[in-house]
Amino acid sequence: MSSSSVFSSQNKAAILAQALPYIRQFHGKTMVIKYGGNAMTEPALQRAFAEDVVLLKLVGINPVVVHGGGPQIETALKRLGKKGEFVQGMRVTDAETMEVVEWVLAGEVQQDIVGLINQAGGKAVGLTGRDGGMIRAKTLNPELGQVGDITAIDPSVVKALQDDQFIPVISPIGFGEANESYNINADVVAARLAMVLQAEKLLMLSNIPGVLDKQGQLLTELTMKRIDELTADGTISGGMIPKIAGAVDAARSGVNAVHIIDGRVPHAMLLEILTGDAYGTMIRSH
Ligand SMILES: Nc1ncnc2c1ncn2[C@@H]1O[C@H](COP(=O)(O)OP(=O)(O)O)[C@@H](O)[C@H]1O
Numbered sequence: 276m277s278s279s280s281v282f283s284s285q286n287k288a289a290i291l292a293q294a295l296p297y298i299r300q301f302h303g304k305t306m307v308i309k310y311g312g313n314a315m316t317e318p319a320l321q322r323a324f325a326e327d328v329v330l331l332k333l334v335g336i337n338p339v340v341v342h343g344g345g346p347q348i349e350t351a352l353k354r355l356g357k358k359g360e361f362v363q364g365m366r367v368t369d370a371e372t373m374e375v376v377e378w379v380l381a382g383e384v385q386q387d388i389v390g391l392i393n394q395a396g397g398k399a400v401g402l403t404g405r406d407g408g409m410i411r412a413k414t415l416n417p418e419l420g421q422v423g424d425i426t427a428i429d430p431s432v433v434k435a436l437q438d439d440q441f442i443p444v445i446s447p448i449g450f451g452e453a454n455e456s457y458n459i460n461a462d463v464v465a466a467r468l469a470m471v472l473q474a475e476k477l478l479m480l481s482n483i484p485g486v487l488d489k490q491g492q493l494l495t496e497l498t499m500k501r502i503d504e505l506t507a508d509g510t511i512s513g514g515m516i517p518k519i520a521g522a523v524d525a526a527r528s529g530v531n532a533v534h535i536i537d538g539r540v541p542h543a544m545l546l547e548i549l550t551g552d553a554y555g556t557m558i559r560s561h
């Protein structure tokens with residue numbers, strides 16, 4: 276069905292006009308967008324995502340993209356006869372896995388996103404946490420190998436790029452005291468960057484409608500108390516653990532709005548930012 280048969284001209288005009296107060300409110304503000312590996316599997320959806328990012332930039336909002344790539348790393352490991360192992364949503368990362376992680380994230384995944392944003396008319400620049408000395412890390416837990424715990428973030432390279440109208444696209448890789456590489460969960464990087472950049476919003480795009488309860492129903496809003504309950508009873512598990520932890524940290528540290536939204540819904544991010552409609556799960560700081 277073409278979109279013209281769904282929306283009348285008046286409806287389209289109403290939707291566009293609705294965006295104006297949001298464009299005004301968010302002009303000049305930074306929004307950190309976590310683009311999860313599970314949300315980037317469909318070419319048409321990837322193009323829609325890139326268009327949304329460019330549109331945000333063109334209306335004066337500063338998008339900063341932090342990408343994941345868990346499933347893409349998994350595919351590459353499989354080719355080498357290896358299988359990923361996760362503990363509490365973190366990939367156990369031996370030296371060989373670290374090489375694959377860097378090669379996949381800073382290679383094909385990042386370059387695909389950069390290419391699509393540029394094709395859509397933006398000026399994207401791919402970075403890892405090494406660039407501009409952005410993300411310093413240390414070992415999180417020796418049992419997880421080279422999984423990084425962020426010790427410091429220097430966002431000056433991101434700010435410089437933003438000021439020159441570039442769109443930063445960041446791979447979640449950090450570096451340590453001896454210049455060693457660290458694999459950091461992309462949700463954690465996005466949340467920490469949102470905090471240091473004092474972002475207006477942190478949007479996390481995944482392959483689920485939002486946070487679901489035990490019955491699989493969408494929870495549209497989550498308070499800290501409810502998050503504690505859902506974590507304690509195991510409703511929040513696997514990849515949702517670092518996502519929620521990052522969301523909570525960001526919400527508590529002054530990021531105005533933190534949303535977990537469905538990256539499989541075309542333009543969900545744009546609708547969330549530029550209309551009065553609520554999508555996915557919003558995490559509250561109290
Ligand atoms: N309560 C929950 N609600 C929704 N998803 C959950 C929940 N608990 C665990 N998950 C899992 O978390 C996954 C999202 O995290 P992750 O796989 O890291 O996604 P991404 O790669 O998009 O960051 C979901 O696909 C789902 O399997």
Ligand SMILES: CC(=O)N[C@@H](CCC(=O)OP(=O)(O)O)C(=O)O
Pocket residue numbers: 310311312313342343344345346348364365366376422423447458459460461462514
């Ligand atoms: C330590 C850790 O788990 N790192 C992640 C980094 C990529 C990521 O976070 O990708 P998604 O956002 O697609 O899950 C990993 O190796 O899979």
